[in-house]
Amino acid sequence: MPMPKLPIEGSCRCGEVRLKISAAPMITMACHCKGCQRMSASAFSCSAAIPSNGFEVTAGEPVIGGAHGDDTHHYHCPRCKSWLFTRPAGMDWFVNIRPTMLDDATWFAPFVETYTSAKLPWAQTGATHGFPAFPPLDAYEGLMKEYARF
Numbered sequence: 075m076p077m078p079k080l081p082i083e084g085s086c087r088c089g090e091v092r093l094k095i096s097a098a099p100m101i102t103m104a105c106h107c108k109g110c111q112r113m114s115a116s117a118f119s120c121s122a123a124i125p126s127n128g129f130e131v132t133a134g135e136p137v138i139g140g141a142h143g144d145d146t147h148h149y150h151c152p153r154c155k156s157w158l159f160t161r162p163a164g165m166d167w168f169v170n171i172r173p174t175m176l177d178d179a180t181w182f183a184p185f186v187e188t189y190t191s192a193k194l195p196w197a198q199t200g201a202t203h204g205f206p207a208f209p210p211l212d213a214y215e216g217l218m219k220e221y222a223r224f
């Protein structure tokens with residue numbers, strides 16, 4: 075399904091934190107790792123990598139939750155605890171948003187699935203590419219170019 079006209083807004087479950095994206099995703103993903111399974115209470119988490127300059131929090135103050143390490147920061151609503159987006163440390167050029175937080179997520183489909191090594195046997199995403207862990211860093215450029223043509 076084609077992406078709706080940008081910008082697209084969204085919010086956490088309770089509406090306290092509002093988001094807006096004004097740039098198309100560079101790539102979309104589903105992650106099957108145990109951490110994502112536990113944080114999403116599902117078989118996998120969904121994300122869309124948005125260029126940082128195309129993402130903004132328009133209301134509320136998200137807080138760090140989930141992983142509290144130095145490598146990744148998961149942002150949540152302080153009130154309803156919805157997992158809104160992730161900022162990997164040292165990669166300030168993009169934000170991984172949870173597309174289901176957007177008011178219209180009907181366009182979303184994962185292009186890549188990661189951590190298929192932890193995938194639950196019944197889980198199906200329809201992703202074009204799958205990797206037992208994260209793709210090698212040198213694969214992302216090609217994957218993003220392919221996604222842009224998708």
